[in-house]
Amino acid sequence: MHLQLRSKDKKDFPGLFDITAAGHILSDETIGDGVREIEEELGIAVSFEELISIGVIKDQIHENGFFDNERCHVFLYNAETTIETLYKLQKEEVSGVVTADFQDFYKLCRGLEKKIAVEGFGVAEDGRKTAAGKTITTNDLVPHSPEYLLQVTDLISKKLKDRKSFWK
Known part of the structure; x- marks a missing residue:
């Protein structure tokens, strides 16, 4: 399970982890056009x-005067390389981007775990990738x-149980 660390410069939820990748589709775009967000944010050219x-x-999401009501089209991607x-x-x-064991993340989202370990990398001001390992909670x-x-x-759990259909 990959999570992205939102930039500290982001207006909404800076420095928090989110799904990878997320974005808004413009009114004149199709859901398929949303792959541009993946390439823009993460540098992955995916069809x-x-x-x-x-x-x-x-x-x-309704928090501190922020209101966001969405219908999220959720997709999985089988990345066959390291993050x-x-x-x-x-x-x-x-x-930055981190990986979390999916079962750990599943338990965290249900309150069955209070914190989980994640590992990955962050990007320094000079563009260098630096190793990043930490423990996160739902507050992160x-x-x-x-x-x-x-x-x-x-x-995701249902899809992983039927790996044959997931991994095509």
């Missing part, structure tokens, strides 16, 4: 056909609605 849809999930070689981050958007995550995180992890 829409390489993504595995796991559903559309409603999410609401250090996979990602070329746009540091204005993303300042963008405050998606609890239902959103439960649904996302349920759908």
